[in-house]
Structure formats: structure tokens, C-alpha cells
Amino acid sequence: MAQQRNSKGEAEIYNTLEERVVLKRTIGYFSGVNFIVGVILGSGIFISPGTVLLFSQLNVGIALVIWASCGVLSMLGALCYAELGTALAASGGEYLYIKRGLGPVPAFIFLWTCIIFMRPAAMTVQALMFSEYVVQPFYPECFAPTIVKKTTAIAVLLIVGTLNCLSTKWIVLVQNIFTVFKMVALSGIAISGIVYLGMGKTENFHAAFEGNIPTVSQIGEAFYQGMFAYGGWNCLNYFVAFK
Numbered sequence: 001m002a003q004q005r006n007s008k009g010e011a012e013i014y015n016t017l018e019e020r021v022v023l024k025r026t027i028g029y030f031s032g033v034n035f036i037v038g039v040i041l042g043s044g045i046f047i048s049p050g051t052v053l054l055f056s057q058l059n060v061g062i063a064l065v066i067w068a069s070c071g072v073l074s075m076l077g078a079l080c081y082a083e084l085g086t087a088l089a090a091s092g093g094e095y096l097y098i099k100r101g102l103g104p105v106p107a108f109i110f111l112w113t114c115i116i117f118m119r120p121a122a123m124t125v126q127a128l129m130f131s132e133y134v135v136q137p138f139y140p141e142c143f144a145p146t147i148v149k150k151t152t153a154i155a156v157l158l159i160v161g162t163l164n165c166l167s168t169k170w171i172v173l174v175q176n177i178f179t180v181f182k183m184v185a186l187s188g189i190a191i192s193g194i195v196y197l198g199m200g201k202t203e204n205f206h207a208a209f210e211g212n213i214p215t216v217s218q219i220g221e222a223f224y225q226g227m228f229a230y231g232g233w234n235c236l237n238y239f240v241a242f243k
Contacts, residue, residue, distance in 0.1 A: 031172045038179035039232030041186060047129055048229035055222035061208035066219070070226035078233040085237045093238040122231075127153035 056063040084097055099107035131152035135144040163171045
């Protein structure tokens with residue numbers, strides 16, 4: 001009986017402590033929106049279009065259908081996460097939802113899988129792509145040396161990690177600035193495309209679905225690349241307790 005009461009008391013203390021953990025509210029609505037936009041408009045949007053078209057066997061019509069399908073799937077996922085975020089108003093993202101739904105063990109496994117494999121791999125791709133765009137202009141007549149690109153990527157990761165450790169406000173400011181730059185760059189690309197269409201350059205849309213038909217595995221790979229470009233819509237739920 002005494003042991004039972006002890007366990008019950010410990011559980012109550014744990015639950016009380018868990019409820020009292022409140023994150024410092026330093027991220028507002030504007031920064032939250034910029035965060036999501038910045039994460040979705042990451043390296044994927046600059047590297048995936050070519051690979052989606054490549055795995056679509058240069059079939060423009062199929063590539064456009066894949067892009068539209070990836071957009072619909074991402075929107076459905078974002079709506080599901082929005083509902084979860086309003087129902088469970090606490091930071092933690094998938095960890096919190098898995099813990100509430102399946103228990104602490106699956107949540108623990110998922111968390112460490114993210115920390116050891118998933119997040120580092122994604123950050124590596126983003127850092128390498130950033131270094132590619134930063135370094136290559138300094139080597140106009142040849143490919144930039146691999147060691148220079150890797151060193152730049154490592155430096156970027158160290159700087160971003162240090163800023164995250166030092167101040168949330170600083171990293172939010174940096175995120176907002178880079179998001180604006182990316183929006184300007186992508187807006188320029190989109191406007192250029194609209195101008196070209198207005199000039200009557202529609203050759204790529206003539207018989208868009210004619211040509212080689214990709215295999216099932218190639219379509220799957222194209223979907224993977226497209227979803228990578230749309231990835232990031234779930235990240236706001238990691239700090240839904242901020243304001």
C-alpha cells in the first residue's frame with residue numbers, strides 16, 4: 001500500500017512539473033509565419049525542380065501533375081498539423097503527439113531518430129546547397145573545389161548553431177531577413193516565367209503529355225523530390241507554445 005501511494009505521489013509530482021514547463025514567449029505571429037515560409041522555401045525549392053523533371057523523363061505534363069499532387073498532399077498534412085497544434089497547445093511537435101497517442105517509448109525512439117539521423121541529414125543538404133550558391137560565383141570558369149564548399153557549409157552550421165544557443169531573437173531576425181531574400185528571388189523567377197508566357201513562349205506546353213512515360217519507381221522518386229521541396233509545414237508545431 002505504501003509503495004502504491006508512493007508511486008501515485010511521484011506520478012502526481014511528475015504531472016505537475018510537466019504542466020509547469022512553459023517556454024519563454026519571444027516569437028510572434030509575423031516571425032512564426034516567416035519561420036514556416038523560410039523552412040518550406042529552403043534548399044529543396046532550388047534543387048528539386050530539375051530532379052522532378054528528370055525523373056519524369058522530361059515529360060512536362062507529368063512533372064506538373066506531380067508538383068500539383070505534392071502540393072495537395074502537403075496542404076492536407078499542414079491542415080492536420082494545424083488541428084493538432086490547436087488541440088494540444090504545447091511545443092514539441094511529433095514527439096508530443098506520439099507520446100500522447102502511443103506512449104513514451106515510441107516518442108523516445110522517434111525523438112532520437114530525428115536527432116541522430118533525420119535532422120542532421122536535412123541540415124547537411126541545406127548547408128551544402130547554401131555553400132554551393134555562395135561559393136560558385138567566385139569560380140566563374142570552373143566548378144568550385146569540394147573542400148571549399150564543405151568548409152563553407154561547416155562554417156554556416158556552426159554560425160547558425162551558435163546563434164540558436166545565444167539568442168532566440170537573433171536567430172529569428174536572421175530567419176526573417178533570409179526569408180525576405182528568398183521571397184524576392186523566387187518572386188523574380190515567377191515574374192520572369194509569367195513575362196515569358198505573356199510573350200507567347202509556350203513551346204513546352206505543346207503536347208505536354210507526349211514523350212517518354214516514367215516507370216512507377218521513377219514517379220515515386222519524383223514524388224519524393226517534390227515532397228522534399230514542400231517539406232517544413234510541420235515545423236511551426238515545434239514551438240506552438242511561443243507567442
